[in-house]
Every structure is written in C-alpha cells, then in structure tokens.
Amino acid sequence: MNIQVKINGKNVKSEIDADLLLIDYLRDNGCLSVKRGCETSNCGLCTVLMNGKPVLSCSVLAARADGSEIYTLEGLQKEAEEFGTFVANQGAEQCGFCNPGFIMNVIAMLRENENPTDDEIKEYLAGNLCRCSGYEGQFRAIKNFLAQRGAK
Amino acid sequence: MLTINEYVKVKSLEEAYELNQKKTNRIIGGMLWLKMSTLRVQTAIDMSGLSLDNIEETDEEFKIGAMTTLRQLETNESLNNYTNGAIRESVRHIVGVQFRNSATIGGSIYGRYGFSDVLTMFLALDSYVELYKGGIVPLSEFAKMKADRDIIVNIIVKKKPLKCVYMSERISKTDFPVLAVCVSECDGKFIASVGARPARAEAITDCEGILSNGINAESAEKFGKYVTEKLNFNSNMRGSAEYREHLSKVLVKRAVMALGGK
Numbered sequence: 001m002n003i004q005v006k007i008n009g010k011n012v013k014s015e016i017d018a019d020l021l022l023i024d025y026l027r028d029n030g031c032l033s034v035k036r037g038c039e040t041s042n043c044g045l046c047t048v049l050m051n052g053k054p055v056l057s058c059s060v061l062a063a064r065a066d067g068s069e070i071y072t073l074e075g076l077q078k079e080a081e082e083f084g085t086f087v088a089n090q091g092a093e094q095c096g097f098c099n100p101g102f103i104m105n106v107i108a109m110l111r112e113n114e115n116p117t118d119d120e121i122k123e124y125l126a127g128n129l130c131r132c133s134g135y136e137g138q139f140r141a142i143k144n145f146l147a148q149r150g151a152k
Numbered sequence: 153m154l155t156i157n158e159y160v161k162v163k164s165l166e167e168a169y170e171l172n173q174k175k176t177n178r179i180i181g182g183m184l185w186l187k188m189s190t191l192r193v194q195t196a197i198d199m200s201g202l203s204l205d206n207i208e209e210t211d212e213e214f215k216i217g218a219m220t221t222l223r224q225l226e227t228n229e230s231l232n233n234y235t236n237g238a239i240r241e242s243v244r245h246i247v248g249v250q251f252r253n254s255a256t257i258g259g260s261i262y263g264r265y266g267f268s269d270v271l272t273m274f275l276a277l278d279s280y281v282e283l284y285k286g287g288i289v290p291l292s293e294f295a296k297m298k299a300d301r302d303i304i305v306n307i308i309v310k311k312k313p314l315k316c317v318y319m320s321e322r323i324s325k326t327d328f329p330v331l332a333v334c335v336s337e338c339d340g341k342f343i344a345s346v347g348a349r350p351a352r353a354e355a356i357t358d359c360e361g362i363l364s365n366g367i368n369a370e371s372a373e374k375f376g377k378y379v380t381e382k383l384n385f386n387s388n389m390r391g392s393a394e395y396r397e398h399l400s401k402v403l404v405k406r407a408v409m410a411l412g413g414k
C-alpha cells in the first residue's frame with residue numbers, strides 16, 4: 001500500500017507492507033535516533049511525535065501514520081540539543097541508552113506544560129524506563145533546566 | 153508476532169462491520185493489546201477516518217467515540233469535573249502518556265480484560281455501549297457478554313447526580329493493578345465496582361441500604377465487607393486471592409470514606 005507522511009518537515013511517499021511498524025518505517029527513512037528498547041509498549045525508548053503528540057512508534061502501524069506529521073530527534077535539533085547538552089553536562093545519565101526516548105518525551109511535556117510541577121514531571125515521564133540511573137539524575141537535570149530557563 | 157496482510161481505512165461503519173464478519177479480519181484500535189498477540193490478520197480494519205475520536209457532551213449524556221484515546225479521557229475537563237477526577241485517576245497509571253495517546257476506549261471496553269481499570273471505572277457510572285448492530289446495551293450487560301463480531305461505536309455515560317472516587321493498588325508504578333475499585337453515589341444509589349480481581353470487573357449496588365443512613369467509618373467498613381463477600385477473587389503473579397480479598401475490603405472502605413465520610 002502507498003502512504004504519504006511528513007517526516008521532520010519533509011513529505012515522503014512510500015510503498016509499504018500493511019504490517020510495517022512506524023519505528024521501522026522511520027529508521028528506513030534515516031531516522032536512526034528512533035530505537036527499540038522492549039517492543040512490548042513499555043519502555044518509551046521509541047517515542048516520536050505524531051501530529052504533535054508523543055506515541056510509541058514500536059506500537060503504531062506505518063499505515064496508521066498515513067497523512068500525518070512525524071517528528072523525531074533528527075527534526076528537533078535545536079530543542080533536542082539544548083536540553084540534551086544540558087542533561088549531559090549535568091552528568092544525569094549513565095549508559096545513555098534511554099536518552100532518545102527520554103528527550104523526545106521531555107520535549108513533548110514542555111510543549112504541553114511549560115512549567116511542570118515535580119509530580120507532573122514524574123507522571124509525564126513515568127513511561128520512560130531507565131535501567132541504570134534510578135531516575136534521580138534525570139529528575140534533577142530537568143529541574144535545573146527549568147530553573148535556568150526561568151532565570152534567563 | 154502480529155502479522156497483517158492488508159490494511160483498509162474504512163469509509164463507513166457498514167464497511168467496517170462487513171469486513172469484521174470474517175474471522176481472520178480484525179478491527180485495529182490503538183493496537184497495543186493486539187500487538188502482543190501472535191494473530192495472523194488478513195485485513196486490518198482502521199476506523200480512524202470515521203470521526204469516532206471525540207467526546208460529545210449534551211445536557212443528558214456524554215458520548216465517547218470508540219477511537220477516543222485514554223489520554224483524551226484523562227485530559228477532558230467536563231468528564232473529569234463530572235466524575236470528580238475519577239476518570240483521570242483511573243487511567244493515569246496505565247503505562248505512560250505515549251501509550252495512552254494510542255490506546256482507545258473501544259479496544260479497552262471490547263477486550264473486557266480481567267485487569268481493566270477502564271472497565272472498572274465505567275461500571276460505576278450509568279454507562280452504555282452503543283454497538284453498530286446490537287444497539288445500546290448497559291455496560292454491566294456488555295461486560296458479561298461473550299466477544300462477538302459487532303462493533304463498538306460509542307460509549308455513552310448518562311449524566312446523573314454523581315459523586316465518584318477511583319482507587320487502585322499497584323506493586324509498582326505503571327504496572328497492571330493488583331486491584332482496582334471505583335465507588336460512586338449515582339442518582340442516590342451507592343455502587344462499588346471492583347476489577348483486576350483478576351476477573352472482569354463487576355459492580356455491586358448497596359441493595360441493603362448500608363450507606364443510606366450516612367457514611368462513617370463503621371458503615372464504610374460494613375459496605376466494604378458486603379461488596380467483597382459478593383465477589384470472587386483469584387490469584388496470579390501479582391497477588392493471591394486472599395490478599396485481593398483483603399485489599400477489596402480496605403479499598404472499598406477508603407473510597408467510600410473519600411466519597412463523603414465524616
């Protein structure tokens with residue numbers, strides 16, 4: 001079947017199999033930041049923005065994305081770099097495997113809610129699993145990022 | 153692994169219904185549950201073009217389209233005002249925001265899952281399932297029906313004077329619930345719906361008027377026992393039947409107290 005998707009601002013037309021997953025479709029189209037962590041809809045690593053909303057690309061069919069607008073880290077360079085560099089400088093992470101999904105969902109959170117409370121941060125990011133850090137580092141980094149941004 | 157041969161974005165409910173009569177075809181809601189299966193689907197039926205992804209409110213009812221996501225339920229202001237935030241509480245622990253942006257109410261109710269927060273929640277309201285062929289059936293009836301090949305079009309919630317509290321117990325955040333409870337006072341009737349026993353949620357009404365002379369620690373505890381005695385509980389990796397039975401008494405009591413205890 002044929003689909004047309006706007007990937008990171010660029011219209012892409014493709015012929016796909018009916019059961020191709022969005023994650024594989026995006027990777028086939030050069031978005032290698034999108035990765036699999038679990039593939040059981042649990043870890044959040046494969047998060048992308050679909051029509052502005054964060055979704056699990058491992059659990060959405062590419063066919064369902066027909067006509068939609070998708071953003072991955074590759075298309076959000078400025079936002080991703082700003083926050084990503086900040087997180088790195090804070091030494092918030094360990095192996096960094098969870099990072100792409102985490103950054104995507106932080107971007108989604110801040111677009112919906114500019115000044116989230118502690119509880120709102122924890123709730124919004126509950127679906128992003130990290131097997132190393134215990135979450136304290138990332139949580140601190142987000143808080144410092146918000147404080148620094150507020151101070152500007 | 154789920155495999156799919158053909159994908160059809162249907163133009164009408166009739167088309168969806170016709171396709172769905174074939175055993176090897178399947179409606180795709182959010183696909184999150186389906187994806188965990190090893191089904192070999194001939195035709196995936198996509199209803200996302202039928203404008204079933206919204207919540208309509210009139211003076212009498214809420215009409216929630218089958219493709220409405222759990223995240224929409226969570227963030228809808230009037231639904232949450234009406235239920236004192238219980239709807240938000242019932243779904244906000246389900247996996248994560250990204251997950252809830254895809255999972256649908258249609259797939260959640262159709263599945264009648266034994267762990268379902270969603271079914272537990274809606275059973276404590278005056279809820280109905282609008283089926284394409286089967287018409288409008290009370291959710292309590294639908295919850296007991298065997299899965300067939302009809303299509304859920306809307307979930308309807310009749311607006312009645314309501315107070316409502318939702319509580320669940322989870323071993324860890326974002327896991328399935330060990331037990332889920334929703335207590336409501338709906339049009340003067342007290343109802344406790346208990347799910348994740350693990351068995352399809354069931355609603356028990358206070359037919360003996362235990363709470364009608366006022367809510368206090370004593371009557372709340374009595375109602376908790378009353379409800380729990382009418383239900384069966386089972387064991388799985390998350391907890392034993394005995395533990396769940398105990399939890400049920402405690403959570404029903406707590407929810408009743410939160411509803412208006414003194």
Ligand SMILES: Cc1cc2nc3c(=O)[nH]c(=O)nc-3n(C[C@H](O)[C@H](O)[C@H](O)COP(=O)(O)OP(=O)(O)OC[C@H]3O[C@@H](n4cnc5c(N)ncnc54)[C@H](O)[C@@H]3O)c2cc1C
Pocket residue numbers: 040041042178179180181182183184185186187188218219245246247254255256257258259260261262263267268269270271302303304305326327328329
């Ligand atoms: C990892 C994981 C964790 C979960 N945790 C929880 C939890 O803690 N609490 C909880 O309550 N739920 C939980 N769920 C269930 C989830 O919330 C949804 O209820 C479930 O995924 C079904 O919704 P869906 O939109 O994904 O449906 P799908 O997977 O698309 O469909 C499920 C079934 O419903 C059928 N169907 C879909 N829409 C319709 C319709 N309109 N008419 C007729 N049939 C239809 C499909 O054909 C299919 O048979 C979990 C699911 C997963 C995968």
Ligand code: FES
Pocket residue numbers: 035036037038039040041042043044045046047056057058059
């Ligand atoms: S890979 Fe998609 S949620 Fe883990």
Ligand code: FES
Pocket residue numbers: 093094095096097098099129130131132133
């Ligand atoms: S830092 Fe290793 S998984 Fe998160």
